Amino acid sequence: MAQLAVHCRDLVKTYDTGDQKVMALRGVDLDIHTGRLMMLVGPSGCGKTTLISVIAGILDQDAGLCQVFGEDLLHLRQKERLRFRAENIGFVFQAYNLLPTLTAVENAAIPLIINGFKRPEATRRAAAMLARVGLGERLGSLPAQLSGGQQQRVAIARALVHNPRLIVCDEPTSALDHDTGHKVMELLKTVALDERKALIIVTHDARIFEFADSIAHMDDGHIITLEDRHA
Numbered sequence: 001m002a003q004l005a006v007h008c009r010d011l012v013k014t015y016d017t018g019d020q021k022v023m024a025l026r027g028v029d030l031d032i033h034t035g036r037l038m039m040l041v042g043p044s045g046c047g048k049t050t051l052i053s054v055i056a057g058i059l060d061q062d063a064g065l066c067q068v069f070g071e072d073l074l075h076l077r078q079k080e081r082l083r084f085r086a087e088n089i090g091f092v093f094q095a096y097n098l099l100p101t102l103t104a105v106e107n108a109a110i111p112l113i114i115n116g117f118k119r120p121e122a123t124r125r126a127a128a129m130l131a132r133v134g135l136g137e138r139l140g141s142l143p144a145q146l147s148g149g150q151q152q153r154v155a156i157a158r159a160l161v162h163n164p165r166l167i168v169c170d171e172p173t174s175a176l177d178h179d180t181g182h183k184v185m186e187l188l189k190t191v192a193l194d195e196r197k198a199l200i201i202v203t204h205d206a207r208i209f210e211f212a213d214s215i216a217h218m219d220d221g222h223i224i225t226l227e228d229r230h231a
């Protein structure tokens, strides 16, 4: 049975840089059900990263409601919010955000360590996930020793390794060639998607639209259309 994974109503977010106010979200409504892969598309600067950051509890909205699996992250205490995020959410950052002094396998193991796994078990699981993204031979490499596409796959492994219920990816195939991009999307669909999970992918990459169950088109802080690919 599909559950509501994400429920946003009238989300508003303004960045105030002192001399300038930028209204990045101007009243976003969005529902995402489990078992679904939703892509979020739209021109640069329209608010995509801001929206998924609010959904993932990385950024607080100014107004409006955002619930993830029924939980309102804005009103959780810091400790509970961190625990909820660590257990339930996997996030692939646009700039990968790998820790430069940790190896690929150490980076990929971070969510497991945070969730209390002992190092040997965390390492074993992280290595298995890196093998699934095609990096089984590069476990001991530092980020600087990996190509952009390889770093992106370490970031994807890190987002999936703890088996989260909500996976949020910001441009996960932007640094990948066509074949690797397809492999990563197939992996995301098989590893990351079952009836209890949901997947949100921000992308410019028309080559991967075929993997979407729905596509939300965003412009100037609004979701302007929601296209159901199975309708």
Ligand code: ADP
Pocket (backbone or CB within 6 Å): 015, 016, 017, 022, 023, 024, 042, 043, 044, 045, 046, 047, 048, 049, 050, 051
């Ligand atoms: P997208 O991911 O669609 O390119 P963003 O959500 O990153 O868009 O940005 C939406 C708007 O908010 C843009 O105008 C951007 O310049 C602005 N913005 C994003 N982050 C910040 C920030 N930290 N401080 C000030 N303005 C920001």
Ligand code: MG
Pocket (backbone or CB within 6 Å): 048, 049, 050, 094, 170
């Ligand atoms: Mg962005």
